[in-house]
Amino acid sequence: MRARIVALMAAAAGITAATALPATAVTTAAGSTAETGTVACTTVLNQPCVWHETDGAGIVGVAQVSASPSQLTVVKVEVRTQHAWGSPWVTAASATTYAQGFAKAVTPRVVTEDLRIVCATAGPAQDVAQLVTTCTSPF
Structure with a gap:
């Protein structure tokens, strides 16, 4: 039983690390550049x-997904905000992209001091049951 718990905790830590990566030096759809570094997806x-990705003018949410080149793929990314602890998360900005194979989506810029989280849903566009959602840690 303990081995299962340890394995589950290790898997959860790996998923968290992969989804909560720091902001990076990637050019956004708006043409601005965020903090220095690279994203290792x-x-x-x-x-x-x-x-x-952050800069002095706000944040943008970015998501990408890899797929078979022949697959119609969807990726939806949302920047959600929470005004006060325990209040509901509200979508402040979102973007959706459909593409064959690899797909990437970038939200419009959000300027807020509220707690934020970025979530993405992606996978085969023609099979809703296979879509996967993942989020960053709140920041």
Whole structure:
């Protein structure tokens, strides 16, 4: 039983580390550049990689997903905010992309001091049951 718990905790830590990566130096759709560094997304088919990028003007949410080149793929990314602890998360910005194979989506810029989280849902566009959702840690 303990071995199962340890294995589950290790898997959860790996998923958390892969989805809560720091902001990076990637040019956003708006043409601005965020903090220096690089995002290292693990290539797992139909598993979204999600992160945020910040600069003095706000944040954007970014998500990408890899898939078979012949697969119609969807990726939806949302920046959600929470005004007060325990209040509901509200979507402040979102973007959705459909593409054959690899897909990437970038939200419009959000300026807020509220608690934020970035979530992405991605996978085969023609099979809703196989879509996967992942989120960053609140920041």
